[in-house]
Amino acid sequence: MKHTLVLVLSWxxxxxxxxxxxxxxxxxxxxxxxxxxxxxxTEGAWNESDKGxxxxxSWSHTCPECIRDRSHGDIACDSYHKYKxxxxxxxxxxxxxxxxxxxxxxxxxxxFTHYVNEEGIQHYKDIIKYLRKNSIEPMVTIYHYDHPxxxxxxxxxxxxxxxEWYADYARIIFQEFGPMVKIFTTVNxxxxxxxxxxxxxxxxxxxxxHNIGYYLCIHNLLKAHATAYHIYDxxxxxxxxxIISINNPCSGQVLDDSNDTIAADTAFQFYCGMVGHPIYIGxxxxxxxxxxxxxxKYQGYHKSRLPRFSPEWISYxxxxxxxxxxxxxxxxxxxxxxxxxxxxxxSDSGITHVRKSxxxxxxxxxxxxxxxxxxxLLRKIKDEYNNPIVYITENGFPDHGELNDLDRINxxxxxxxxxxxxxxxxxxxxxxxxxxxxxxxxxxxxxxxTPFGIVKVNFNSTSRERTPKLSAYWWTEVIRxxxxxxxxxxxxxxxxxxxxxxxxxx
Numbered sequence: 001m002k003h004t005l006v007l008v009l010s011w012x013x014x015x016x017x018x019x020x021x022x023x024x025x026x027x028x029x030x031x032x033x034x035x036x037x038x039x040x041x042t043e044g045a046w047n048e049s050d051k052g053x054x055x056x057x058s059w060s061h062t063c064p065e066c067i068r069d070r071s072h073g074d075i076a077c078d079s080y081h082k083y084k085x086x087x088x089x090x091x092x093x094x095x096x097x098x099x100x101x102x103x104x105x106x107x108x109x110x111x112f113t114h115y116v117n118e119e120g121i122q123h124y125k126d127i128i129k130y131l132r133k134n135s136i137e138p139m140v141t142i143y144h145y146d147h148p149x150x151x152x153x154x155x156x157x158x159x160x161x162x163x164e165w166y167a168d169y170a171r172i173i174f175q176e177f178g179p180m181v182k183i184f185t186t187v188n189x190x191x192x193x194x195x196x197x198x199x200x201x202x203x204x205x206x207x208x209x210h211n212i213g214y215y216l217c218i219h220n221l222l223k224a225h226a227t228a229y230h231i232y233d234x235x236x237x238x239x240x241x242x243i244i245s246i247n248n249p250c251s252g253q254v255l256d257d258s259n260d261t262i263a264a265d266t267a268f269q270f271y272c273g274m275v276g277h278p279i280y281i282g283x284x285x286x287x288x289x290x291x292x293x294x295x296x297k298y299q300g301y302h303k304s305r306l307p308r309f310s311p312e313w314i315s316y317x318x319x320x321x322x323x324x325x326x327x328x329x330x331x332x333x334x335x336x337x338x339x340x341x342x343x344x345x346x347s348d349s350g351i352t353h354v355r356k357s358x359x360x361x362x363x364x365x366x367x368x369x370x371x372x373x374x375x376x377l378l379r380k381i382k383d384e385y386n387n388p389i390v391y392i393t394e395n396g397f398p399d400h401g402e403l404n405d406l407d408r409i410n411x412x413x414x415x416x417x418x419x420x421x422x423x424x425x426x427x428x429x430x431x432x433x434x435x436x437x438x439x440x441x442x443x444x445x446x447x448x449x450t451p452f453g454i455v456k457v458n459f460n461s462t463s464r465e466r467t468p469k470l471s472a473y474w475w476t477e478v479i480r481x482x483x484x485x486x487x488x489x490x491x492x493x494x495x496x497x498x499x500x501x502x503x504x505x506x
Contacts, residue, residue, distance in 0.1 A: 034097035035438035038144040045080035052109030054146040059203035071447035094479035097137035101144035111148035144188040157217035170228035178240040190221040219307040229320035243322035252331030252373025270349040280385040327394035331373020375418035396436035398450040
């Protein structure tokens with residue numbers, strides 16, 4: 001299928017008078033833009049090509065009531081069969097790299113290395129080769145939530161043996177794909193992955209008490225990440241010359257009139273710091289260890305529910321990131337819980353969260369547009385972790401199904417302006433920015449009700465037709481000019497876009 005992208009928008013540029021203001025709208029030389037997807041959310045083909053059952057297959061099939069629209073990812077975007085079309089779109093929009101994840105169950109259908117699925121390996125090699133053919137850099141996430149169900153049956157990430165099982169899997173990824181891939185991440189969002197061990201909002205949906213399963217999961221995921229990092233460092237880096245990190249989701253904080261900087265830092269440490277502190281400083285943040293021990297005692301436990309790293313593990317985990325892979329979506333205002341003054345402890349962090357009604361809403365109640373918080377977070381990461389190189393590996397805004405996605409464009413524009421300020425004024429070392437997502441896709445507990453894509457997917461059609469949204473064309477112009485564009489004037493622009501696109505697909 002031939003795709004010819006024709007721009008028909010009339011772009012409006014903000015008028016500035018000084019050279020400094022004009023320069024503030026441009027991205028640094030060499031700055032890169034990418035799009036992101038993940039295996040279970042887009043691939044489909046859940047039982048094809050000898051793929052094994054993963055925990056999202058199991059969870060979505062056995063607990064449809066856990067998902068807002070009772071859907072699953074059996075077909076999803078059908079990217080397993082339509083990856084060439086997705087890559088063609090990525091090229092037409094001008095993106096420099098394409099972030100995708102490998103399905104563990106497609107590589108090791110039975111969970112272990114006694115059977116390696118060559119058909120699964122070939123599929124991902126074909127994707128990487130097609131990306132290279134189109135001059136798009138592959139960014140590979142080794143694990144994006146979806147491990148084989150057989151491993152979950154044995155305890156999943158509450159079982160320390162997962163560290164060894166993951167390391168075996170990661171070694172195969174490096175062996176098979178490392179010669180063609182130069183940017184890896186080991187694990188996508190440990191904090192979000194591990195939420196599945198305290199509630200049923202995501203797989204595996206185990207309601208384990210008092211964050212015990214959650215903390216065990218993070219503990220073992222950090223060990224697994226570090227083990228994979230050292231495997232790459234010792235066995236593959238010299239010949240493959242790649243870089244590797246872990247995707248850390250971080251919320252931003254915005255201060256109100258109370259100026260509660262202590263609460264803001266505590267909130268940061270309990271979420272972003274759970275991964276950032278062990279890797280960049282060593283061990284869990286002191287406030288996290290102190291608070292969990294305090295609340296554990298209040299609950300009647302004889303020791304902290306937070307596992308303790310040995311000195312050897314602290315040393316082994318520290319330094320295991322070549323760059324800071326940041327996933328970021330929204331921010332909040334936080335306060336210290338006033339009930340604690342009366343000796344009542346309702347959470348480990350002791351933090352209450354506030355979202356302003358004036359912040360612009362998305363189709364997810366908690367995800368609001370808060371660009372100020374994004375800028376605050378970038379500076380916090382710089383100050384907290386000695387100004388690491390940062391790749392923003394996810395950032396995005398879900399719509400309500402419209403093609404005319406002006407709210408998303410406003411979100412991107414305001415967040416990118418904060419990014420430019422952080423780089424040019426505050427010397428934050430941010431080298432790339434990744435949109436979540438190229439495609440509307442299956443969003444875990446939200447199913448297909450919260451579309452994140454700059455390309456609309458028709459989930460009511462077996463062909464899963466793709467249609468670019470207005471934001472896709474806006475991004476094309478941003479990347480082409482390497483300059484932040486204003487929000488376009490609409491008028492009849494959307495009708496023109498649809499007409500041009502359809503005329504080129506006859």
